[in-house]
Amino acid sequence: MGVLEISGADAEPFLNTVATNNVSRLQAGRAQYSYVLDAAGTVLDDIIIYRQGQTSFMIVVNAANEPKIEAWFDALLAGKAVLDVAEPGRKLECAPTIRDLRDLAVGDQARVDLALQGPASSEVLVRLAGEASMRGCLTNLKSFAFFEASLGGIDCLISTTGYTGASVSFELFVHPEQAPQLWNAILEAGQSLGVLPCGLGARDSLRIEAGLPLYGHELAGPFGISPFEAGYGWAVKLDKDFFIGRAPMAQGARSYDLQVARLEFSAARGVRPVRPDDPILDGQGACIGWILSSARAGKSQYALAYIARAEAREGNTVGAYYLARSASQVQQGRCERMDKGQTAEADLAGTVVGRFAKF
Amino acid sequence: MVVDGLLYTKDHEWTKVEGEVATIGITDHAQEQLGELVFVELPEVGKEFAAHKEIAVVESSKAAGDVYCPVAGKVTEINDELNTRPELINEDCYEGGWICKVQITDKAPLDDLMDAAQYKEFLETL
Structure with a gap:
């Protein structure tokens, strides 16, 4: 970051x-x-x-x-x-x-960001700090709050933010030259707690399951998705006198037809994964939008999709269509792209679930 | 891992030729690059494929990849078990994770394939 x-x-x-x-x-x-x-x-x-x-x-x-x-x-x-x-x-x-x-x-004052997320993360920080007072600091910390502390002699800014949906989650801002030392200390102190390094792909799966938007996918990107469409209208304070982009935001807050929704599909054995760009269909088989990101989590696959607002209510049943993944599938008549309103037979049924999930 | 006695493509398919029949799968390098496989689209038995045509699709959570037919042939058998256990390719790509068998209609494309030693060398260039 x-x-x-x-x-x-x-x-x-x-x-x-x-x-x-x-x-x-x-x-x-x-x-x-x-x-x-x-x-x-x-x-x-x-x-x-x-x-x-x-x-x-x-x-x-x-x-x-x-x-x-x-x-x-x-x-x-x-x-x-x-x-x-x-x-x-x-x-x-x-x-x-x-x-x-x-x-x-x-x-x-130079800082880089390490994310330590998940239920065991508080305990890791307590172990690193080597002080019981750390436990109290962390327990009383609200979400989106931070304080400065020393973790095993390394000065850090510890914040309760993150991008995984984990209710216990921290980001640690540390001097770039001390980051490798802190990284290794976390892995060592957290070994018995199951702490593991997490790559970008794994992090992406978590944020998708949680419903968090990624710039270029569920925000801005080819569809030009606005904060309102992404589900974050609350972060756009139209009651401020001025901010850059306020007038178009005031307009956009009132009129939009599509929004980001979180969908759940089966990931049972033999079920083909849905992919970004795959169309989402209504009960009549009409295309109502497209998948932006998707990931598998346990027995489900979760997709963040940009779909018609009227269809985005929780519990609504929708269908997904697998776009052609290869030239031979195109030859067999599978569509390579689908426009809104175009009809097709759904390949897989899914459900609109709550916009966000916490773990 | 590369197994002796098989032939390999630059797209990381392997084939085992026994008489007129070629068994086809993807290599250890390919399965490792794709990650845990969750879906395999198998060809239809009886369908004919020219060499280098897409014969199957393998999909992991993060990626989909085409499998190209290393020879020209007609599909005689498919590994149905992959429909319910696609991860067999991850666990045992050269044996239990085979994808299909074809009756070879043109052996000429086999000359373009690499043997195990050549494929190992090729992997080192990647």
């Missing part, structure tokens, strides 16, 4: 201008999910803002979007970006200090 520090007297007004959620309501020691939009309302990234003090914030952006976000902030600070389509001459009236905390040049 990309980690940026935004500081100075202008940090709060800056974040309230460039991000959709309301930073003024964020207390020190708490974190907030938010969006960075351009003036046309295009989602540039989804981010988490950590408030460290009155004038000091840390923001975590998607690794793949970091160069884009840094360039966007630079353009805004240089007065070279349009803030408001209705008022193209509008200028940013704040100038915070922005630093890339992954850059070793920032010194001791």
Whole structure:
């Protein structure tokens, strides 16, 4: 993940201008999910803002979007970006200090992000800290909160955030040069608790099962999915006087026909996996949307799909159609793509389940 | 793992030729790259395939891959057990995880295949 520090007297007004959620309501020691939009309302990234003090914030952006976000902030600070389509001459009236905390040049404050997620993670942190007081700190910590602590002599920012759906979950922000040491210490302290390294594919399965959006898939991407369609309208505070992209968001909040839904299909033996782009069909076999991401978890496969709002109610039965995966399947008459409204016979029945799951 | 006595393709299929019959499967390298297999689309018995045509599809949770017929032939037998136990390919790709058998109609494409030593060398170049 990309980690940026935004500081100075202008940090709060800056974040309230460039991000959709309301930073003024964020207390020190708490974190907030938010969006960075351009003036046309295009989602540039989804981010988490950590408030460290009155004038000091840390923001975590998607690794793949970091160069884009840094360039966007630079353009805004240089007065070279349009803030408001209705008022193209509008200028940013704040100038915070922005630093890339992954850059070793920032010194001791450099930070990278390790995620320690799941039921045993608190116990691992208690073992690493070697102090009983850590248990109390962790037990009393709300979700989206953080504090600074030393884990076996390594200074960390410990936050109750994550991307797995685990109700006990932490992210550890640590100096890049100490990250390998912390990583090894976690594996050692957690060995008897079953702690394992988790790759990106495994992490993706978890976030899909949990219903969490991934930028480029359930957010923005080819469909240009908005925060409202993704199920996160609450992170767009239209009661703020202004933020970049506010006018198109106000419009988009009222009128959208499709939304992200979480679907469950069987993963019994012999059931072919559903895949991104596979169409979702209503009871009459008409295409009502498409799968964005899918993963297998136990006896089920979960899909996050972009489907007609009217069909997205929990408990609704839908069908999935397997798009052709090879030239020979196309020859046999299997569709390679399907448009909304086109009809086909469903290959697999599924159910709309709750938008999010907690574990 | 590479087994002696089989022939191999650059797409990581193996074939075992016994007289006029070729048994076809995917290699250990292929199954390892795909991860745990959850679905195999088998060909129809009696169907004819030209060499290098897609004869089966193997799917894991994360990826789908085509299996190409290393020879030209007509399908005489399929490994039905893969319908309910696709993971057999992960567990035993060269024996229990075979995919199908074909009656060879053209042996010429066999000349293009690699033996075990050549395939091992090929794997090292990847």
